[in-house]
Amino acid sequence: MRKDKALDQHREVVTALRRYNAALATALGEHPQRVEALDLDGTRENQLRGLADSLADKLGLGDRFRGLWPEEGAKSLQDTLPVDILNEFFRARHSAVGFTLDAVALGEVMLAIDKRMREIFATDLVNADRAGLEEEWTSLWVDFRLVSAKFWESVATASLRLCAAYDRTAQLLAFIFFNVRKFDRDTYSGVIGQLTTNYAQEEQLFREQHGWRQIRATMAEVEALHSRRNALTHSSTLRAGVWHPSATAAPVASTALERMRSKAVQQRAPDEEMTRLVKHCDTLSVVQLAALDLCHFGLGTLKLSPLLFPPR
Numbered sequence: 001m002r003k004d005k006a007l008d009q010h011r012e013v014v015t016a017l018r019r020y021n022a023a024l025a026t027a028l029g030e031h032p033q034r035v036e037a038l039d040l041d042g043t044r045e046n047q048l049r050g051l052a053d054s055l056a057d058k059l060g061l062g063d064r065f066r067g068l069w070p071e072e073g074a075k076s077l078q079d080t081l082p083v084d085i086l087n088e089f090f091r092a093r094h095s096a097v098g099f100t101l102d103a104v105a106l107g108e109v110m111l112a113i114d115k116r117m118r119e120i121f122a123t124d125l126v127n128a129d130r131a132g133l134e135e136e137w138t139s140l141w142v143d144f145r146l147v148s149a150k151f152w153e154s155v156a157t158a159s160l161r162l163c164a165a166y167d168r169t170a171q172l173l174a175f176i177f178f179n180v181r182k183f184d185r186d187t188y189s190g191v192i193g194q195l196t197t198n199y200a201q202e203e204q205l206f207r208e209q210h211g212w213r214q215i216r217a218t219m220a221e222v223e224a225l226h227s228r229r230n231a232l233t234h235s236s237t238l239r240a241g242v243w244h245p246s247a248t249a250a251p252v253a254s255t256a257l258e259r260m261r262s263k264a265v266q267q268r269a270p271d272e273e274m275t276r277l278v279k280h281c282d283t284l285s286v287v288q289l290a291a292l293d294l295c296h297f298g299l300g301t302l303k304l305s306p307l308l309f310p311p312r
């Protein structure tokens with residue numbers, strides 16, 4: 001029964017979204033920076049793939065990364081962990097961008113519904129169109145509740161998936177620089193801390209490397225995202241506010257506990273949430289390109305050989 005109910009709700013949301021296809025297309029057209037940041041044309045994906053291919057080649061696993069298995073008898077002789085880490089690197093990225101796209105689409109539709117509801121609210125209903133407008137209002141209200149709930153759910157999920165993408169990026173860095181072969185042993189900030197202690201404080205070339213400077217420049221934003229992730233995974237939620245024509249911000253917390261959770265989650269108005277998620281996606285691309293660049297620096301300039309020295 002629970003599955004059927006969830007599926008029915010999903011269908012209702014999809015039906016509601018289809019009513020606003022034109023509004024969504026218009027909204028995305030008005031925000032070209034979102035299209036660019038979400039890499040809808042694949043430019044950054046191609047850059048990442050090129051660097052990853054080259055990195056796999058340096059590790060002697062280029063064919064495996066490109067899906068070309070060696071002869072059957074040679075499979076067991078290969079250390080395929082780097083390929084698995086690179087695949088996770090991309091899988092987590094695609095998941096984060098996908099859920100961000102969901103949130104942006106839902107958010108744009110929600111704002112389109114909200115705009116029309118405000119127009120009706122501001123209309124003098126003492127006229128011949130009263131019945132028709134009231135009927136439209138009822139339909140809009142149903143759609144708004146469905147889309148709004150799904151939007152906030154997608155914002156929360158996108159935030160979690162973005163953090164997962166950073167952690168998978170950290171896993172690649174931990175393997176290249178420390179030969180760590182354990183899944184989820186360290187978080188992104190933990191690995192960056194280790195790189196600071198073991199490399200940045202000791203190696204001037206490392207400190208001055210472009211990829212490292214970009215990673216350091218984005219740390220405050222990434223740490224804020226991880227703080228939100230921690231709050232969301234400890235019972236805090238993003239809540240949809242009750243619609244009112246004067247309501248333009250996120251719901252206000254009332255109790256002391258809610259205020260504490262609200263401070264950690266930092267919920268904002270829908271348009272700000274979409275802008276923030278898109279910015280996080282943009283930063284993720286910058287960090288992942290920087291991380292791959294740093295890995296090339298480690299293998300090339302620092303002559304690291306993670307496949308040769310003992311794992312940690």
